[in-house]
Each structure stands twice: as structure tokens, then as C-alpha cells.
Amino acid sequence: MEKVPHQTNAVLIGKKPVMNYVLAIVRLFNQEGVDEVIVRARGGNIYKAVDAIETTKNLFIKNLKIKKFDINSEEMEDDKGTKRRVSSVEIVIYKE
Amino acid sequence: MEKVPHQTNAVLIGKKPVMNYVLAIVRLFNQEGVDEVIVRARGGNIYKAVDAIETTKNLFIKNLKIKKFDINSEEMEDDKGTKRRVSSVEIVIYKE
Numbered sequence: 001m002e003k004v005p006h007q008t009n010a011v012l013i014g015k016k017p018v019m020n021y022v023l024a025i026v027r028l029f030n031q032e033g034v035d036e037v038i039v040r041a042r043g044g045n046i047y048k049a050v051d052a053i054e055t056t057k058n059l060f061i062k063n064l065k066i067k068k069f070d071i072n073s074e075e076m077e078d079d080k081g082t083k084r085r086v087s088s089v090e091i092v093i094y095k096e
Numbered sequence: 097m098e099k100v101p102h103q104t105n106a107v108l109i110g111k112k113p114v115m116n117y118v119l120a121i122v123r124l125f126n127q128e129g130v131d132e133v134i135v136r137a138r139g140g141n142i143y144k145a146v147d148a149i150e151t152t153k154n155l156f157i158k159n160l161k162i163k164k165f166d167i168n169s170e171e172m173e174d175d176k177g178t179k180r181r182v183s184s185v186e187i188v189i190y191k192e
Contacts, residue, residue, distance in 0.1 A: 047142040047183070054169045054183045069165035069187075073150045087143070087150045091165075 009034040013041035013049045021052040042088040068092040105130040109137035117148040138184040164188040
């Protein structure tokens, strides 16, 4: 049976514990069989994105490599309606 | 007069406001004339590293590009002597 193509190889880092994202990455590679995973994070979650990738590499996928790293920023409004610029990252990883 | 070679093209992101690091990066490129700048940060400062690069690009150096992005981790002891792994990044940037 042919595999149906899908665009679910992205992990958006949010407020959950880092291990949730580690397991999401591992599942994409090992169960879904994707070639690469796109990890996206914004603002204060950027550290968690790096941490998730590093933890995935240390604990589960030794040959994990970074293919692409992009940074960007977008203007956002906070609760009080004040506009501020928030940085974001997109990190593409793959198994060598 | 020949320029003396130096290895001061690295910026370590710490506790200062992000604009300090933005100005450090701009000074390295525009006054010191280095070809590339290495931005290093650890743990919670990783966001600030991304922010500094993004702000430098938006405000001062439009053609700023990322050459290399590495992540790593090291074991550290906190105040109570508990060992924990802290992720770090090294981002090499250049003017295109």
C-alpha cells in the first residue's frame, strides 16, 4: 500500500512540558516515517525548541542533524493592545 | 597599516538588555570590520540571541544572514548542587 502524503511533519512548541515535544518529534520520525521535522517556536518558547531537539538527540535519535535554521519576527498585540515585535524560529531537523 | 588579526568576533549573550548585544554585533561588523560574528547563548538567553539577531537585521543590517546554527548541551550544577543539562546555541551570522 502506498503511503498517503501528508504535511504533518511540523511541531509547534507551546506551553506543554518539553518532553511532550520530544516525544512528538520521535513519533514523527519513527512511527510516521517522515524524512524531516520542522520545529517552530516563538518568543519565550524558543529555548524549549532548542531543548526539545537537544533532548531528542541525547536520548533517542543520536544521528539527528539540523538542516535549516531560520529566524523571523512578527508584530503582535499583547493583552493591553500594545504592539510589540516577537521573534520566532523555524528549525528543520533530519536523521542522517 | 595592516590590520592586526583578532579573535574577538564572538558575542556571548548574557543578562544585559538585548539592545546591548545588538550594538555589539553592529560594532563588530561596521567598526571592527569582521566578516562574521558568532553569537553564543545558553538556556533562557537563547531567545535573546535570536531576538538580538532579528533586531540587528530589522534596524541596522538588512542583508544579515545566518551561516551556521549549532545546538549543544552541557551539564551544569545549580546553586543547590543539583546537576542538570542546559542547552546552548552558537549562531554564526554574516553580511551578504
